[in-house]
Structures are given as C-alpha cells and as structure tokens.
Amino acid sequence: DIQMTQSPSSLSASVGDRVTITCRASQGISNSLAWYQQKPGKAPKLLLYAASRLESGVPSRFSGSGSGTDYTLTISSLQPEDFASYYCQQYYLTPQYTFGQGTKLEIK
Amino acid sequence: EVQLVESGGVVVQPGGSLRLSCAASGFTFDDYTMHWVRQAPGKGLEWVSLISWDGGSTYYADSVKGRFTISRDNSKNSLYLQMNSLRTEDTALYYCAKDISAVASGYFDYWGQGTLVTVSS
Numbered sequence: 363d364i365q366m367t368q369s370p371s372s373l374s375a376s377v378g379d380r381v382t383i384t385c386r387a388s389q390g391i392s393n394s395l396a397w398y399q400q401k402p403g404k405a406p407k408l409l410l411y412a413a414s415r416l417e418s419g420v421p422s423r424f425s426g427s428g429s430g431t432d433y434t435l436t437i438s439s440l441q442p443e444d445f446a447s448y449y450c451q452q453y454y455l456t457p458q459y460t461f462g463q464g465t466k467l468e469i470k
Numbered sequence: 471e472v473q474l475v476e477s478g479g480v481v482v483q484p485g486g487s488l489r490l491s492c493a494a495s496g497f498t499f500d501d502y503t504m505h506w507v508r509q510a511p512g513k514g515l516e517w518v519s520l521i522s523w524d525g526g527s528t529y530y531a532d533s534v535k536g537r538f539t540i541s542r543d544n545s546k547n548s549l550y551l552q553m554n555s556l557r558t559e560d561t562a563l564y565y566c567a568k569d570i571s572a573v574a575s576g577y578f579d580y581w582g583q584g585t586l587v588t589v590s591s
Contacts, residue, residue, distance in 0.1 A: 363532075381549065396577040398515075405565060405581035406515065449515055453576025458527035459517040 364388050364455050368448075368462035374470040375440055383435045383465045385450035390430045397404035397426055397435045400464075401446045410435070410450075445469050472496040472580045479585030486556050488561035492566030492587055495510040497580075500544035502564070505578060506551050508562035518564070519551065523572040523576045534560075556589045563587075 365388040375381050389411040393413040398406035408417045408425040423438040506518040519530045519540040538572040539552040567578035
C-alpha cells in the first residue's frame with residue numbers, strides 16, 4: 363500500500379491567514395491526489411483532484427500543487443467556514459486507495 | 471440534487487453480521503462506480519470497498535477481504551455492504567460515496583452522511 367503522511371496534524375491560524383498543508387506519499391503518485399474538507403459531524407467534501415484541479419463550486423482561495431511524492435493544499439486567506447479537518451487521498455494505486463491521517467485546522 | 475442515504479448501522483456483537491444499505495438519487499446510478507469508506511470514532515478515513523457500475527468488478531481493502539461483500543441493485547438505485555464476522559475494529563461510521571466515473575477513478579465527489587456500526591459485547 364501507499365502510505366500518505368500529512369503535516370501538520372493540527373494547525374492554529376487566524377481569519378485572513380495563508381495556510382499550507384503538506385501531504386507526502388511513500389512512492390510517486392503522478393498527481394493522482396485528492397483533497398477533502400470535513401467539518402464536525404459532516405461527510406467529507408471534495409475540494410481538489412488531480413493534485414491541482416478545483417472541484418466545481420469550491421472557492422478559488424483553495425489551491426493545490428505538487429508532483430511526485432510531495433503535495434500541498436493552500437488556503438490563501440482563511441475564512442471562518444474553513445476551520446475544519448482536511449484529508450489528502452491517493453488514487454494512483456487502484457484500488458488500494460489511501461488517505462492521509464488528517465490535519466485539523468483550528469481558530470487561533 | 472445528488473443524495474446518498476445510508477442505513478442499517480446498529481450495535482452488534484463481535485462475530486455478528488450486518489447489512490448496510492445506501493439509497494441513491496439525483497443522478498443516473500448505473501453510470502457510476504460506488505464505494506464504501508469508513509471512519510472510526512475520532513479517526514481518519516479508510517477506503518473499504520468498491521463496485522463497478524454494472525456490479526461486474528468488486529474490490530476490498532485487505533482489512534475486510536473475505537468478511538465483507540459489496541453489491542448493488544441498479545433497478546433500485548441501491549448499494550449494499552454485507553458485513554460478516556464483525557470485529558471490534560470494524561466499529562466506524564460507514565459512508566457510501568460516489569466515484570466520478572463508471573470505471574473506478576478512485577476519488578469521490580458525493581458522500582452520504584454515514585451510518586454508525588458499533589461492534590461491542
């Protein structure tokens with residue numbers, strides 16, 4: 363299986379801050395990476411796929427980048443509704459899809 | 471509007487069995503691969519199983535292989551997960567999730583709200 367390691371596991375930030383979350387795969391995944399946002403008590407929501415493609419309806423303050431084994435999710439200016447947990451997921455190795463352990467983004 | 475509504479989660483004893491259901495609406499169900507993904511309390515996400523649009527291909531995580539069976543009834547727009555030989559480590563919120571295509575692309579654009587399975591004596 364491909365292991366996905368996110369950092370940090372938790373993060374405190376303020377409204378308006380620029381935030382970056384990193385996801386590292388145990389082997390190259392050729393941009394086959396999705397990012398999800400999950401709020402407490404809610405289902406995950408797809409934010410980006412193919413490492414950098416924004417899902418329809420997702421605000422443009424969310425962006426993704428990376429290649430090979432290392433990927434990042436950036437929120438350019440945090441809004442109150444962005445405080446949530448974020449998960450990366452590789453879909454390169456079909457069908458053994460794996461998620462990162464999550465990053466909890468909290469209000470400072 | 472796409473909707474996925476899971477049901478069937480209960481408290482069950484170790485070694486027991488359970489069948490989860492997911493009712494789909496708002497899209498052409500038999501055009502898409504479907505998945506089950508679970509989340510243990512306070513933990514991260516774990517992919518469990520997938521089934522192709524026609525039910526012809528199924529895959530499982532190693533942690534559930536041989537114990538769980540995924541199926542679908544396209545005439546009823548429904549997805550199922552038969553869970554046998556349940557273990558305490560199977561305790562989780564089980565989500566039904568829609569793939570973005572008929573053949574498994576491997577990421578999920580819609581999720582249900584989940585159904586809670588608790589395995590405990």
